[in-house]
Amino acid sequence: MKALFARYKAFLIVLAFLVLYGSLNWEVGEKVVQTTVYQLREMILVIPPIFILLGLLDVWVPKDTMVRFMGDRSGLKGILLALFIGSAAAGPLYGAFPVAAVFMKKGVKFTNILIFLGAWSTTKIPMFLFEVASLGPVFAITRMLVDIPGIIIIAYLLKAAMPDSEIKAMYERAEAL
Numbered sequence: 001m002k003a004l005f006a007r008y009k010a011f012l013i014v015l016a017f018l019v020l021y022g023s024l025n026w027e028v029g030e031k032v033v034q035t036t037v038y039q040l041r042e043m044i045l046v047i048p049p050i051f052i053l054l055g056l057l058d059v060w061v062p063k064d065t066m067v068r069f070m071g072d073r074s075g076l077k078g079i080l081l082a083l084f085i086g087s088a089a090a091g092p093l094y095g096a097f098p099v100a101a102v103f104m105k106k107g108v109k110f111t112n113i114l115i116f117l118g119a120w121s122t123t124k125i126p127m128f129l130f131e132v133a134s135l136g137p138v139f140a141i142t143r144m145l146v147d148i149p150g151i152i153i154i155a156y157l158l159k160a161a162m163p164d165s166e167i168k169a170m171y172e173r174a175e176a177l
Contacts, residue, residue, distance in 0.1 A: 042092070050095045054102050066106035074109060079152060082112040086119025087128075096120040104174035110167050111155045118151035 005012070022029020070078040089096065099120075100113050108116075123144060131140035159167075 043094075046091045046095055050091060050098060054098055057099075058102055058105070061106065063106050066103070066108055070103070070106075070108040070112045072109050074112065078109055078112045079115055082108075082115040083119045083123065083148065083151070086116040086121075087123040087125050089120050089124070090126075093117075093121050101174045101177055104171050105177065110171075111159045114155035114158055115151055118155060122147045122151065 018029070018032055022032055068074070070081055074081070086096070089099070096117050100117060103113050103116065128140055128144060131143065
């Protein structure tokens with residue numbers, strides 16, 4: 001029981017605070033409950049399809065193939081593939097992290113994983129089409145031309161700033177999943 005409390009201590013403290021505050025300010029408490037239910041419903045609808053696709057990726061795509069296309073020696077091909085997969089993906093950003101873990105298991109280069117995460121969060125194709133329609137093609141294309149090099153630069157800067165031992169530990173944790 002102690003270990004369970006220690007693991008969820010932060011969650012339980014926030015929950016206790018919200019219950020206390022919600023009981024003092026009923027309007028805020030009601031809004032918190034509505035938001036929580038909405039977020040849980042969204043997660044329940046998004047997460048299962050992502051895990052099904054991850055299972056298929058894990059089984060159907062051999063590690064050698066992933067290493068060849070997105071591994072350490074993939075070069076520009078790996079960068080472009082990471083950008084494309086991240087941009088074509090659907091769903092909220094929290095759906096990208098299980099995909100990144102499977103990429104680690106499959107031997108994908110760390111910078112390509114960071115590029116994939118950056119693309120998932122900023123260069124989604126539906127978002128681009130929405131921007132073209134509502135904000136104009138000049139804005140949408142300019143944003144994309146700034147974001148893509150920015151994602152790549154940030155990925156390489158993060159890789160350079162992180163100790164190799166920490167990156168290796170992340171890959172080991174992903175392999176244990």
